[in-house]
Amino acid sequence: MHTVSANYYDSDQARRPLISEFSNLWGYRGLLKLLVTRDLTVRYKRSTLGMWWTLLNPLLSMSVLWIVFGQFFRFEIPGLPYVVYLLSGIVLLTFFGQAVVAAGSSIVNSSSVLSKVYVPPEVFAFSAALAAAANFVISLVPLLVIQIVVGVGIPWTVVLVPIPLLATLALVAGLGLLVASAAVFFFDVLDLTGVFIQLLTYLTPTFYPVSIVPQEFLWLIYANPLYSYLTVFRGFVYEGAFAPWWTFVVMIGTSIAVLLIGVWVFSRSWRNLVVLL
Amino acid sequence: MNAEAPIEVHNVSLAYRLSHNRAGTLKEFAVNLVKGQVQYEKLIALKDVSFTVGRGEVFSIIGPNGAGKSTMMKMVARVLPPTSGRVIVRGSVAPMIELGAGFNPELTGYENIVLYGTLLGRDPAVMRERANAIAVWAELTDFLDVPIRSYSSGMLARLGFAVATDVQPEILLVDEVLAVGDESFQRTSKLRMEEMIAQGTSVVFVSHDLATVEQIATRTLWLDKGVTKMIGEPSDVIAAYKASV
Numbered sequence: 001m002h003t004v005s006a007n008y009y010d011s012d013q014a015r016r017p018l019i020s021e022f023s024n025l026w027g028y029r030g031l032l033k034l035l036v037t038r039d040l041t042v043r044y045k046r047s048t049l050g051m052w053w054t055l056l057n058p059l060l061s062m063s064v065l066w067i068v069f070g071q072f073f074r075f076e077i078p079g080l081p082y083v084v085y086l087l088s089g090i091v092l093l094t095f096f097g098q099a100v101v102a103a104g105s106s107i108v109n110s111s112s113v114l115s116k117v118y119v120p121p122e123v124f125a126f127s128a129a130l131a132a133a134a135n136f137v138i139s140l141v142p143l144l145v146i147q148i149v150v151g152v153g154i155p156w157t158v159v160l161v162p163i164p165l166l167a168t169l170a171l172v173a174g175l176g177l178l179v180a181s182a183a184v185f186f187f188d189v190l191d192l193t194g195v196f197i198q199l200l201t202y203l204t205p206t207f208y209p210v211s212i213v214p215q216e217f218l219w220l221i222y223a224n225p226l227y228s229y230l231t232v233f234r235g236f237v238y239e240g241a242f243a244p245w246w247t248f249v250v251m252i253g254t255s256i257a258v259l260l261i262g263v264w265v266f267s268r269s270w271r272n273l274v275v276l277l
Numbered sequence: 278m279n280a281e282a283p284i285e286v287h288n289v290s291l292a293y294r295l296s297h298n299r300a301g302t303l304k305e306f307a308v309n310l311v312k313g314q315v316q317y318e319k320l321i322a323l324k325d326v327s328f329t330v331g332r333g334e335v336f337s338i339i340g341p342n343g344a345g346k347s348t349m350m351k352m353v354a355r356v357l358p359p360t361s362g363r364v365i366v367r368g369s370v371a372p373m374i375e376l377g378a379g380f381n382p383e384l385t386g387y388e389n390i391v392l393y394g395t396l397l398g399r400d401p402a403v404m405r406e407r408a409n410a411i412a413v414w415a416e417l418t419d420f421l422d423v424p425i426r427s428y429s430s431g432m433l434a435r436l437g438f439a440v441a442t443d444v445q446p447e448i449l450l451v452d453e454v455l456a457v458g459d460e461s462f463q464r465t466s467k468l469r470m471e472e473m474i475a476q477g478t479s480v481v482f483v484s485h486d487l488a489t490v491e492q493i494a495t496r497t498l499w500l501d502k503g504v505t506k507m508i509g510e511p512s513d514v515i516a517a518y519k520a521s522v
Contacts (some may be wrong), residue, residue: 007447009355009366030401034392042383116378117396118355118370186303271358275293275322 022263028123035127039102040134054138058094062087069207077209080238081150084143088234089206091139092164096172096226097197099132103176105190108183111277121270122263125180129173133165140237147238155240164233170255171229174262181266184273204230225254282367283448283479284330284353289362291322291348291503322348323503325362330448330496335480337494337511339487339518344500346483350374350452353481368447368479371397373438375452382426386417386436389425393440407443415439431459438466445473451482487515 025032044050062083069075070082077085106124107114114121140161144154182189204226205213213221221227228247235243242248294317309315323345330336338346351357352364354372379396380389387408394404412418415435425433442449449470474480474493484490490497490511497514499506506521507514 007367007369009364011352011359011362011364031395034395034401038381038384038388038392042381045383112375113379113396115351115356116354116374117372118398119396182303186301186306188302188304192303271360272293274357275291 024120025122025126028120031119032123032127032130035123036130036134039127039131043131051138054135055142058087058090058139059142061090061094065090065207075208075212078211081152084147084150084152084238085209085234086207087143087146088237089204089230091136091143092168092230092233093201093204093206093226094139095132095136096168096229097194097201098135099129099169099172100175100179100197101190101193102128102132103172104179104183104193106176107180107273107277108187108190114274115277121274122177122266125176125266126173129169129176132172133169136165136168143237152238155236155238157236157240157242160236161233164229164236164251167232167251167255168229170259171225174255174258174260177262177266181269181273184276200224200226206230225250228254282329282331284328284336284367284481285363285365286326286328286349286353287363287365289326289349289352289359289364290324291345291352291357292360293320293322294318295320321503323352323359323500326498326500326503326505327362328498328508330479330481332479333474333477335474335482335493335495337490337497338481338483338500339485339490339497339514340500340506341522343502345503346500347374347452348503349498349500350450350481350483353448354450366448369398369444370448370450371441371446372450373441373452374450380425380433380437383424385423386412386421386425386428389436390440393437394443397441399444411436411439411443431462435462438462438469442469442473445476446478449473449478449480449482451480453483453485487519491515 044053049056065086066083070086075082103125106128107121110121110124113119114124144158147154179189179193203220203224205221210218210221228243228250231243231247232251235241306315326345326349328336338349340346348357350372351374352359353366354370354374355364355366356372356374379393381392384392390408390411391401391404394407395401408421409418412421415432415438417432417436420428420432425436428436451470470480471493482494494511496509497511498508499514499518507517
């Protein structure tokens with residue numbers, strides 16, 4: 001009896017169960033690491049600002065939003081400088097948006113490789129999501145610096161930030177795989193995804209406090225899973241507190257469910273996708 | 278059924294659906310769906326193809342454009358899963374379907390050697406050690422730190438070939454790639470292929486160059502519109518093919 005290895009291929013064994021999908025990925029971790037570094041170095045080589053761009057980009061959005069909503073609209077968060085609330089929302093939502101679009105376009109962008117060399121295609125989507133996560137970690141630096149400058153400080157719970165980070169990573173990888181499957185069939189899916197992410201961002205309390213939301217619309221905020229991710233993240237990064245238990249349930253539940261659905265749908269539709277690449 | 282043959286292809290077919298009016302965008306698709314105008318065209322790229330390639334055999338595939346030659350190669354390379362039938366491949370595969378398919382123009386020659394080798398399933402750490410030897414063989418030592426967007430197509434072909442054949446594969450898949458590059462590259466690459474064949478590597482290759490096919494192939498498959506026209510001795514198959522054109 002032959003075992004499945006890199007040197008043995010039987011097309012009848014190609015439809016693998018979900019669990020071996022992940023162990024297969026583990027076998028390609030060297031490639032995964034290489035693709036993430038390639039993603040980052042190519043991006044930094046291309047722009048003159050290099051890595052500084054990752055630091056400046058959220059600060060730039062923060063400055064504009066701070067002027068508009070902090071100064072014109074005079075939004076206030078009780079007991080917290082508005083900039084910290086704002087920037088913490090921006091860095092997490094930027095991570096989410098960048099990662100879904102990057103993972104969603106990764107398969108179409110790698111079509112020249114995927115149509116000629118056998119590589120588990122999921123590797124490209126996961127590497128795009130991981131590169132976005134690396135950018136997120138870098139963009140935490142200006143957030144933490146601002147927390148110190150405005151006197152909020154850095155609570156010990158900051159060491160727990162990897163929990164919402166990993167949950168978001170699973171969420172964006174799953175969503176990215178779903179978008180990637182659709183993007184092979186229809187090239188406008190990526191544009192629509194961008195629009196959809198923008199709308200979802202407005203429905204997430206990034207720059208406005210939940211307290212200004214009228215009672216009858218509160219369900220709209222709570223029904224948005226991103227609210228839970230953001231609340232858990234904010235609790236750890238500056239409040240030094242655990243968010244309500246139900247936000248953890250929503251966060252962990254949706255991240256695992258979306259990841260599994262994404263991997264399952266993608267691997268099921270792969271044979272129909274690859275002929276179109 | 279030969280349990281030891283490096284490549285077994287049993288009654289393989291590949292069919293796929295293309296939307297009839299080639300919608301392309303989700304918006305158009307949604308509009309067509311409402312109008313009830315979504316139609317699919319079933320395309321058959323390969324139909325009921327079977328063959329076996331033994332150890333050290335040089336198997337060639339010929340046929341007119343659009344016959345399914347490259348599709349057949351991609352199935353053996355594990356890229357395309359068959360719609361029906363079964364493909365079994367035993368041994369390490371060096372796919373030279375398009376040399377340097379994983380190259381990134383922004384990265385240097387050295388970085389691309391590591392990346393391409395890893396895409397072909399090798400360990401990045403091993404590739405870093407092998408990079409210099411590969412560059413020597415490809416005669417690109419002086420250009421290793423230059424982004425490969427400034428390489429000529431001949432240089433890219435040499436680099437791709439050198440990486441793909443760095444370890445001797447048990448199975449080599451060649452899809453007309455050796456037609457690129459200058460004469461000296463064609464000579465050295467052909468020599469390297471002959472060395473590998475002599476040491477027991479099995480080869481599957483696609484070519485329009487019937488003279489080469491007759492010279493080096495041990496068996497030939499003639500495909501036309503995805504269907505096997507003939508399979509057997511290269512000279513017989515080529516004679517029949519020439520008579521048909």
